[in-house]
Amino acid sequence: MRKAPFGVSATAALIAAGTLVLSACGGGSDHSAADDPYGLQDPGTIVAAVSTDQPPFASATKDGKPVGFIVDLTNEVAGRLHLKVTYKATTVPGALQGLSSGQYDLAASGLGVTPERQKTVAFTKGLYWSTTDVLVTKDNDAGTLADFKGKHVGAVTGAVQEDFVKDRMPGSELTSFQTQPAAVSKLLSGGLDAFVVGGPDADAYRKQYKNLKVAVSAPVDHATAMAVKKSNTKLQQAIDQQIAAMVQDGSFLKTYDKWFAEPPTPQLINIWPGLKNQAAQ
Template sequence: MPNAPLSSRSVRRSRRSFTAIALSLSGLVLAGCGSGTTGKASDDNPYGLIQAGTITSATQTGQPPFAYGDDSGKPVGFIVDVTDQAAKRLKLKVDYKSTSVTGALAGLTAGQFDLASSGLGVTAEREKSVSFTKPLFWSTVTVLTTKTGTSGKISDFDGFTGKKVGVVTGSSQEAQLPTLIPKGDPVRFQTQNTAVSQLLNGSIDAFLVGGPDAKEFMKQYKGLRVAVSAPVDHPTSMAVPKGHTALLKALDEQIAAMVEDGTYAKLYRKYFDTEPEPELIKAWPALAAQFPGAK
């Protein structure tokens, strides 16, 4: 049956709707172009920052001791301190934007951030989309459980077969879970704080997380324990968008300067009570004299 002819009033209404939709789509396209294009290098913006003179940096507020929020919500932590120090030496400001791991990495590729300042594990998969600074830390991976209940007595990875194991979406631990606990029951969370909360209330049996992060949560919640830990095969670093070689080179130069003048060691001792792993010493030989107790 043929469609009934539209009235002149309907035509006008349809035209208005089409115009509104077109304007809306146009706005989205323009917004996408604006948020997806980082600044171009120039005399007054040599690092190609989104905003000249300011590093727009993605960070987290629930990843102690690398990046977390203080009582006022201000970003603090080891990686934040390193970022602030590097920016100060480059005579730049830092504008922190709190997001998740996946949000930070996606934002870098979309041109929404100049830098990701949190404890990011350097993995081959991530290196396909972003570029990493030289190593800032070498971590471990830990299974965190409560002290009570059946999981409180497990002391090896195999013991978590069939158990609900929490992991943060997009984290390096998510990628390690199938290898470490191949028969575990993964439960994914957007933030570490949420995962710890669910662990404490018994909704999950364990939480696979970085070793330093686990220690910080154990300080906050006395009912938590480390069931088992293992070394990782990659460093922890900051990340920049692909192709931003000027910013990457400048950050690496400042990190190297901090290692040489002892600033890095001072920041390290502020947040960690263990000596650097041998792999980090190998990456930065000057640290050997600053941490004589390191292996």
């Protein structure tokens, strides 16, 4: 019997049931609507949508607690702002739609910053600069994107990797999945020839499943960030200010190193110049 992919049972349960996960942060005092500088639905609390099938950005423990790079950053930012966080598990499309409809204050997931998404939501400054990886089983000899012509290739619904498959892998047959674990399960069982996913996510699955490897890794032209409602510039600016403070005091890089083996890329350092000397050390 195969072991379930990374966080699959917790993730599926969370998304299916819409489970509410609470993470106490900051311990700030109660706020009234008149004393809400960040435009939150519930003054004093950030309602954060989290996609818990995105290791190492966000995943779920067995008891449903969200963990990961983005979760750690969200918790730290909230604490510095004297706010609490209420996490609600959903998919990436659900998070983006929920921001627009006012269901959430923050999409606390690893989101590719694309022009199409910028039409409907506002992004924080970049928190990571990734690659796009084509994940395959080790018995697959493919080594170029052209090798997947006529092959079944998976990507998560609403993820930037769907466009990558359509634009960069012509002739392949795209199959979309609601979650990463579902796609990984299909890949491991032989129902897919490849799964296209962000580089850090691919690394997490390769560590868990020794039968997986990366056939092709391609650079991306956009940062990975969190998102807020397009009109909520107050929250966006507050998050950026606290991330800037974390960069300066070294806690951002400490959190980064906790979740990623590779150092910050030049593109990320261009966003946060304060990382340059810290990363060199």
